[in-house]
Amino acid sequence: MKITDITLGMLRVPLKTPFKTALRTLEQVEDIVVMLHTDDGHVGYGEAPPTAAITGETHGSIVHAIRHHIAPRLVGEDLADLNRITDLIQSAIANNGSAKAAVEIAVYDLWGQLHRSPVYTLLGGGTPMLTTDLTISVNDVDTMVADALAALDEGYEALKIKVGKDVATDVARVRAIHDAVAGRAALRLDANQGWTAKDTVRVLTILENEGVVLDLIEQPVPAHDLAGMRYVTERVNTPVMADESVFAPADVMEIIRLRAADIINIKLMKAGGITQALRIADIAATHGIPCMMGCMLESSISVAAAVHVAIARSRTITRIDLDGPSLCSFNPVEGGVRFDGPRITVDDAPGLGIGNVRGLAPL
Numbered sequence: 001m002k003i004t005d006i007t008l009g010m011l012r013v014p015l016k017t018p019f020k021t022a023l024r025t026l027e028q029v030e031d032i033v034v035m036l037h038t039d040d041g042h043v044g045y046g047e048a049p050p051t052a053a054i055t056g057e058t059h060g061s062i063v064h065a066i067r068h069h070i071a072p073r074l075v076g077e078d079l080a081d082l083n084r085i086t087d088l089i090q091s092a093i094a095n096n097g098s099a100k101a102a103v104e105i106a107v108y109d110l111w112g113q114l115h116r117s118p119v120y121t122l123l124g125g126g127t128p129m130l131t132t133d134l135t136i137s138v139n140d141v142d143t144m145v146a147d148a149l150a151a152l153d154e155g156y157e158a159l160k161i162k163v164g165k166d167v168a169t170d171v172a173r174v175r176a177i178h179d180a181v182a183g184r185a186a187l188r189l190d191a192n193q194g195w196t197a198k199d200t201v202r203v204l205t206i207l208e209n210e211g212v213v214l215d216l217i218e219q220p221v222p223a224h225d226l227a228g229m230r231y232v233t234e235r236v237n238t239p240v241m242a243d244e245s246v247f248a249p250a251d252v253m254e255i256i257r258l259r260a261a262d263i264i265n266i267k268l269m270k271a272g273g274i275t276q277a278l279r280i281a282d283i284a285a286t287h288g289i290p291c292m293m294g295c296m297l298e299s300s301i302s303v304a305a306a307v308h309v310a311i312a313r314s315r316t317i318t319r320i321d322l323d324g325p326s327l328c329s330f331n332p333v334e335g336g337v338r339f340d341g342p343r344i345t346v347d348d349a350p351g352l353g354i355g356n357v358r359g360l361a362p363l
């Protein structure tokens with residue numbers, strides 16, 4: 001099975017409600033879809049979201065990196081040599097993790113089709129079922145409480161509450177949701193770099209003293225501030241999770257060396273795809289550090305790939321934040337992973353199991 005062509009499309013899917021974090025507000029998924037075509041008529045799918053605020057990537061940069069740096073290296077390559085192809089992708093250009101991830105995901109999809117097995121089986125196997133949390137966007141207190149209660153009605157057992165705005169209102173947000181949820185769901189906070197280290201310790205000390213038990217606090221301080229992250233980790237009981245501070249395997253090694261965080265959030269778009277995400281999970285496993293599998297604002301093509309990785313590394317990846325497809329107003333993908341509220345299930349279709357993607361505009 002040899003790669004003969006690489007085509008791109010634009011996928012637009014409106015969200016059910018605007019997605020709001022300390023970094024940005026978004027009303028629709030607008031992602032680049034990669035299709036790898038082979039000499040025997042197979043198609044592998046991948047997807048890249050332009051998350052400029054986090055990865056620095058835009059639509060333009062993703063398309064340029066794929067068309068001019070990555071794709072020319074892949075035509076004629078044989079899927080039987082997965083390692084060679086992933087090396088070619090990773091060494092094509094520095095950074096540009098989402099562009100690399102989209103192409104790599106499509107390669108793994110084809111690799112699974114070549115071996116007539118789901119990707120997770122080829123990565124080591126596991127139970128093809130996960131449970132995701134749901135993100136509660138940062139809004140006024142009443143809206144967030146209503147959103148949290150609606151999520152409970154849909155069966156979610158873990159909520160990822162976006163904070164990182166002004167500290168006093170953030171405390172009020174978490175307190176109100178904690179009281180309304182009354183123990184029916186685990187509560188995770190994600191400040192998306194919005195607080196200082198001292199703010200974070202202040203907020204968490206107030207909440208902890210009031211008896212608010214949190215599953216974790218994610219990326220409270222700016223990505224580069226590992227000293228600040230460590231300052232927080234040393235002073236609060238709530239587990240601290242690094243997100244924007246960890247893109248590559250070297251970043252997780254530094255976090256571990258500094259003891260700057262308790263948990264790592266792995267995302268294919270930060271890592272540059274499946275190969276590096278597996279390395280991060282394996283480094284974390286070696287050091288006994290648990291991981292979350294997370295996503296950007298992505299639809300069910302690239303999130304499907306994250307699902308396969310999370311299943312295959314379920315001993316290390318113990319928390320799942322793969323709610324991108326649940327935030328979308330419809331699923332553009334036929335076949336593939338099934339996203340049904342908090343429940344995610346995978347059938348035994350080869351690769352990622354994607355049959356077709358509806359509404360793709362050619363690029």
Ligand SMILES: C[C@H](N)C(=O)N[C@@H](CCC(=O)O)C(=O)O
Binds near residue numbers: 024051192321322324
């Ligand atoms: C969608 C997911 N639950 C999430 O919150 N992901 C990111 C932010 C993604 C984005 O801005 O597109 C995170 O910070 O964990």
Ligand SMILES: [Mg+2]
Binds near residue numbers: 190192218219243244
């Ligand atoms: Mg985060």
